[in-house]
Structure formats: structure tokens, C-alpha cells
Amino acid sequence: MAAIAKALNILAVLAISGVLLFAFYWQLVRGELPCPLCLVQRLGLIGAGLGFALNVRFGSSESHYGVVIISALVGGAAATRQILLHILPDTGSYGSALYGWHFYTWALVAFVAIAAFAGLLLFIEAQFVEGTHDLRPSVVTQAVGWLFVAVALANAVSTLLECGFGACPDNPTEYELLRK
């Protein structure tokens, strides 16, 4: 069962990295810059991914799942606020929709799903038994970890280019540090 928990944690890191990469695709190819609340949602995703990545690297721990759930709560709070900003008719929206829902709505669904997934994984008690995790990181563990670091780093660089060293505008239209 510990091996299943580790596999599911790897899957979660890959899924969260995939979501962040898809957001990047939308940002770079479709030219839609993320708003400040969108960026907070990305932070929540990275935080949740970090918790799963810690489980993969060091073995499962309750505190790692705590990292996942609290990050999901923070990201979910940002997504909820953005939904409430646009929930009434004639209050507009931010960005384009995907399958009928805006990205912040999908983000809230994702955060609820992540928290629920972490809650379910906590039921696998065999993963918390000492000695069930090989402390020498395997090639897969290393690869997943470095992929996640790369995605987090890319988000940091992108946000720095977009917002500069100050606060981000509510409706960003250009990269602050690339402005001529």
C-alpha cells in the first residue's frame, strides 16, 4: 500500500505540474496574462504540489499532507473571491472560458479535488510506517522533483517579468519588465 501511496503522490505532482504548464500555454500562446488573484491561485497550486513532492522525496508524512491541504485552502480562497467578484450578472469576467467555465472556477474545482485527494490518501496508513520508504532518491523521484522545481521557477520568472518588483495591476496587459 505504501508503494501505491507513493505512486499516487507522483501522479499528483505530475498532474499539478501539468495544470501549471497548461496555464503557461494559455499565457504564452493565447496571450492572456494572469491577474493578481490568478497568480495567488498558481501559488496555491505550487504549494500543494510541494506537499506531494515532499512525500515523493522523503516518504509520506502527515505534515506534508498538511502542506497540501493548507495550500489548497489558500488557493481556493483566492478562486472563491474571484468567482464572487463576477458572480452577479453584468459584473464581467476575467479571461476566456474553457468548456464553459472560467479558469478561476476550474481552479476552485481543482483545489477542492486536491484537498479531497489528500484527505483520501491520509487513509493509507501503511505509508506512515517507518522504513517503508527508500531514502535514496530514485531516478523517477529525482526527475519528478526537478520537473516541479523547473515549473515553479518558470512561474517565478514569469511573474517577475509581468509584475516587476511592485504590485501587479488588476488587469495586466503587458509585461512590466519588458515594457519599452
Place this chain on the structure above:
Amino acid sequence: MMALPFVVLVIAALVPMLGFRKTSVIVWAVAMAVTLWVLWSHATTPLKIVL
């Protein structure tokens, strides 16, 4: 300031690869605190609905 929590989270993601587990959790906690502060500072527009 928006980029600050991202930079802190990158550090939190990087240190486990170097073998530091507890440091990563502590840096993550700092990043989440900064994130909450950023969220709070951007939540200036009052919602038009009454819950």
C-alpha cells in the same frame, strides 16, 4: 511584491532536492504567509453581493 512569494516557493521546492525536509516546510510556511498578505492587499474591491 507579487513575485516575492513565488521566489520563496521556488526556494521551498529546491531545498528538498538538496536533502533538507524541515527547511522546506518552514520556507513553505513563510511563502504561504506572504501569499496571504498579497491576497489580503489585493482584496480591496468590495464584493457586490451580501452573503
